[in-house]
Amino acid sequence: MDFYRLRISELLKDLNARTEGLSTQEARSRLNTFGENALQEKKKKPAWALFLYQFKDFMILVLIAAALLAGIMGDKTDMFIILVIIMLNAVMGFVQEYRAEKAMEALKKMTVTQAQVIRDGHSSIISSTALVPGDVVLIEAGNVVPADMRLLETHGLRVDESSLTGESVPVDKNNADLNKADIPLGDQFNMAFKGTMVTGGRAKGLVVATGMQTELGKIASLLQVAEVKTPLQVRMEHFGKRLSYIILLICVVLFVSGFLRGEDPFNLLLLSVSLAVAAIPEALPALITIALSRGASRLAKNNALIRKLPAVETLGSVNFICSDKTGTLTQNKMRVVNKMAFTEGPTSLGEPMDTLQLCMALNQDVRFDEADNPYGESTELALVLAILEGKSLAGYRQISAAYPRVAELPFDPDRKCMTTVHHHPGGYLIIVKGASEAIAAALRDEEKKNALKTASEAWAAEGKRVLAYALQITDKLPSPFTYTEVERDLQLVGIVALIDPAREEVKSAIAECRAAGIKPVMITGDHPATARAIASEIGILGPDDIVLTGTELQAIPQEVFEAQVERVAVYARVAPDQKLRIVRTLQAKGHFAAMTGDGVNDAPSLKAANIGVAMGINGTDVSKEAADLVLLDDNFATIVGAVKEGRRIFDNIRKFVKYIMTCNGAEIWTIFLAPFLGLPIPLLPIHILWINLVTDGLPALAIANEKAEEDIMERPPRSSSESLFSEGVGYHILWVGLVMAGVTLGVQAWSLQKGMAHWQTMVFTVLAFSQLGHVLAVRSEKTFLFRQGIFSNLPLLGAVLLTLTLQLCLIYSPYLNGIFNTSPLTLRELLICIGASAIVFHAVEVEKWIRRLKTAKK
Secondary structure, three states: OOHHHOOHHHHHHHOOOOOOOEOHHHHHHHHHHHOOOOOOOOOOOOHHHHHHHOOOOHHHHHHHHHHHHHHHOOOHHHHHHHHHHHHHHHHHHHHHHHHHOHHHHHHHHHOOOEEEEEEOOEEEEEEHHHOOOOOEEEEEOOOEOOOEEEEEEEEEEEEEOHHHHOOOOOEEOOOOOOOOOOOOHHHOOOEEOOOOEEEEEEEEEEEEEOHHHOHHHHHHHHHOOOOOOOHHHHHHHHHHHHHHHHHHHHHHHHHHHHHHOOOOHHHHHHHHHHHHHHHOOOOHHHHHHHHHHHHHHHHHHOOEEEOOOHHHHHHHHOOEEEEEHHHHHEOOOOEEEEEEEOOOOOOOOOOOOOHHHHHHHHOOOOEEOOOOOEEOOHHHHHHHHHHHOOOOHHHHHHHHHHOOEEEEEEEEOOOOEEEEEEEEOOEEEEEEEEOHHHHHHOEOOHHHHHHHHHHHHHHHHOOOEEEEEEEEEEOOOOOOOOHHHHOOOEEEEEEEEEEOOEOOOHHHHHHHHHHOOOEEEEEEOOOHHHHHHHHHHHOOOOOOOEEEEHHHHHHOOHHHHHHHHHHEEEEEOOOHHHHHHHHHHHHHOOOOEEEEEOOHHHHHHHHHOOEEEEEOOOOOHHHHHHOOEEEOOOOHHHHHHHHHHHHHHHHHHHHHHHHHHHHHHHHHHHHHHHHHOOOOOOOOHHHHHHHHHHHOHHHHHHHOOOOOOOOOOOOOOOOOOOOOOOOOHHHHHHHHHHHHHHHHHHHHHHHHHOOOOOHHHHHHHHHHHHHHHHHHHOOOOOOOHHHHOOOOOHHHHHHHHHHHHHHHHHHHOHHHHHHHOOOOOOHHHHHHHHHHHHHHHHHHHHHHHHHHHHHHHO
8 A cells, every 4th residue: 555645634544543542452452463563484494394405406316316226236335425425415505505594584683673652642662563553653863663654743854764775865754745656665755664764853653564564574575585596506407417317328228238138137237337326426516515615715715705605606607786886886975075165255254264164064963972983964974074174173173162053943854954053253143054946945146046056956967965055144033933034035155065975996896897798787776867977987887778767667568678678777766676676587588697785675686686795794684694695895896806706616617527527428438338349347336436536526626726717707707508518518528538438448458368367457547547637637728737837736736646646555555455356556557557547638638739729710
């Protein structure tokens, strides 16, 4: 219901309420009907259900099946290791899900306050949760508004609604009727909304909505949406399904072909299990989780706290960053940027400052704490700080003492003025400060009125907030002392322009975003002119970009909006549900959208976005809990560093997917082709598991430390449809896997022909050493190893040396020989294995050379 459009008498009638408040009995009855004035959350999944949810991934299910099959076949070691890996991944996923459940709890906690309510004809203090529609509530400066209220009486009421609407300046409230339909929240001046802060004045209000029916409650309901899958999760899900189907198909072909050849079914089943173990990258889920964790640790050192691990990689896919203006792109701190005096020469008041500065110093309510730090309403604080830039605090206080205040007319949103009266040698100095149109109406000089209008409109068009000053010197105060008598026949002094300035580092950060193919978008509750000016200044608004207001967005059909959403750079005066619509429309167009913000109003879009980025200093608990990433320094530039890290992590994930799948492919080809070449089963399941977990796992983990490629922030974001196997990765896995298998089978055939008793250990060693050579070669897709520097990734070099040492232990340790069915090799046999394994390394280096030649031709 549009409560702001109804007359107070109609509201009282509809709610069966009175201006003197409800009785206790009526309130108790309504509490039973409407429920508590608290935000309710959807029923949570129990902890056990959250834990079981981690096992629904298709690849995890295939791993469980492989573990059970290995157990049935008597291979308890394989079964145990696979199940341990599955459990570790489940625990990690469970912890992430459990932490994400806190968003609604934080929202509930911040909205439980005390309220001053009129019941049974007198005022009392109660918990805000006990308020009901029809209650009459009193609010004053410093209070959090406890429910949505239609204002009955106001006395200089100002409310900070930035957490709800994004508006950076406190809003002046009144009790006037509004007849226009579809007025945005920021312009409903006769309403006060739950969760906002009263910064000045006092008021009496009629509660019209409580709990989930309030505007804050509507936001809470928007938070209860399913989270969007990250690009990595989507890619790994598709990869897992396809890989599993391929594995099952190969196992069936191998079993059927062997059965038709008359081979023993038990041995065939053992071979099929070996093949399944070889094909499934058991360590891959754990490796990805660890790589993401390391990336999150690096980001935390650079003031970016990751709350949900997959978000680390998602940053690399983002191509739209929808940023809240207030406190994110700007400093959320008003500042005087222009002054224009309409009086000539130094003041006739005898002070070493012009008349405009004197009026700025006297007409304000800023106070100083014990440490002499000023505090007060943001606009007036900016005015005083502008004076203190050119005058000492002692000098400022001397001026205040020379012109003591004797009377005042507080700011009134109806007349949009504030008047102070000061003692003056000639009698009384009356200073009036307010909106340009209000001051113009009180001037006696028509020429000055026109000059004021022209100058004010020019500054307003630049997105600046304009305040005008006028004065009058009189020997006695008007009687009666009312604004109609005092605020007239004034002399224009000057005007002051204020802005919420952009952060210094934002311009360069936005330029970097554009260079990386990312489009920054401003979403704000501010006036369109203000938003346009800031966006133009910092580089968000280009010549072909569009500025769209919330009202215009409301009227646009979805298909029209989808057609132009990619061109919109600024959204002004938008509501929370509209922010959600913006993010979802971008996603519907195939984009990966990030949303930054700090207020309660940002929480739904933070949660719905592919990655939500909350402000750590100025952000609310709700926005932080709903986000994937929290900026500890509230610095937009930190996002750029996070995007670079995200791209680096994806590159490294793709490198170790490329490495692991090539190795697994070599194992598959080795086991699959051996029977067709008339060779015995070359490897045992425990050999394959060792290679998958140790020879593959340790070096692959170290690849996560690989430095970013030089052009990482000069290429466009990855497409949402881009496969892990694009850009030649799939071909590399196929041909290098065949080369590795060919070398391994060649050594097997040669050693069998020579009658070597240690042929299986040689096959095992060749395959392991080949993979170590491969991991050194795939560190970069373009740069040769020795040009890149063998010592540039010390963890990888250490992992290779450690794996090499462990492999030699398996060969030469009598105890391990018994467990792994290996035999000590002679020096000649070992050198043959090393020489054969080096073929793979050189083959991959040649691939780089060919790729560089093709790139040079293009």
